[in-house]
Amino acid sequence: MPKHNLERRRYRITTPWGAWQAVFTERGLYEFKLPSARTPDGLPELRGQEGPLGVRVRKALRARLDGRRDRLPWEAFDLAGRPYFHRRIWRAMQRIPFGEVRTYGDLARAAGSPLAVRAAGQACGSNPIVLFLPCHRVVASKGPGGFGAGLAWKRKLLALEGYDLRIKRG
DNA sequence: ACTGAACTTAAAA
DNA sequence: TTTTAAGTTCAGT
Numbered sequence: 001m002p003k004h005n006l007e008r009r010r011y012r013i014t015t016p017w018g019a020w021q022a023v024f025t026e027r028g029l030y031e032f033k034l035p036s037a038r039t040p041d042g043l044p045e046l047r048g049q050e051g052p053l054g055v056r057v058r059k060a061l062r063a064r065l066d067g068r069r070d071r072l073p074w075e076a077f078d079l080a081g082r083p084y085f086h087r088r089i090w091r092a093m094q095r096i097p098f099g100e101v102r103t104y105g106d107l108a109r110a111a112g113s114p115l116a117v118r119a120a121g122q123a124c125g126s127n128p129i130v131l132f133l134p135c136h137r138v139v140a141s142k143g144p145g146g147f148g149a150g151l152a153w154k155r156k157l158l159a160l161e162g163y164d165l166r167i168k169r170g
Numbered sequence: 171a172c173t174g175a176a177c178t179t180a181a182a183a
Numbered sequence: 184t185t186t187t188a189a190g191t192t193c194a195g196t
Contacts, residue, residue, distance in 0.1 A: 120177090122175095122178095
């Protein structure tokens with residue numbers, strides 16, 4: 001839910017994987033969501049809108065779905081109004097290299113609250129910028145951890161980076 | 171204002 | 184192997 005009242009402009013970006021959803025405010029990319037049945041119909045396709053950032057986002061998405069590395073700078077995101085602790089976690093998350101994973105514990109430590117591992121999981125779960133804030137690179141110390149959109153997506157996104165996430169069953 | 175759950179973890183019982 | 188306690192946020196009551 002929005003924590004501030006800037007106007008939000010929503011678009012879809014159609015790919016072979018489905019229609020992604022990108023939401024912008026004047027401060028930057030506010031949300032970025034995986035294709036899902038919940039993606040509203042009738043959103044305009046992102047083309048020349050949103051200036052250089054819009055172009056940048058489309059290009060980066062295309063690259064990543066192609067298995068190439070590309071990243072958006074931290075300044076591209078509008079995370080104002082999100083909890084401080086979450087932003088620290090996301091910041092640490094953004095630093096995980098392409099094709100590698102870290103644990104929730106690693107992130108908690110990086111955020112300065114080494115015991116807040118569960119809160120780190122919470123922060124991952126409320127990641128508003130899927131893919132570019134790479135919560136799919138965060139796994140549990142034993143298992144694969146969770147993923148809001150379903151573990152199948154987590155595995156796919158990691159597979160694009162050449163990382164094989166084995167799903168263990170208990 | 172409380173309580174419990176959430177994409178957890180490590181250590182004790 | 185099961186239980187517990189740890190930090191942070193949010194939804195529900």
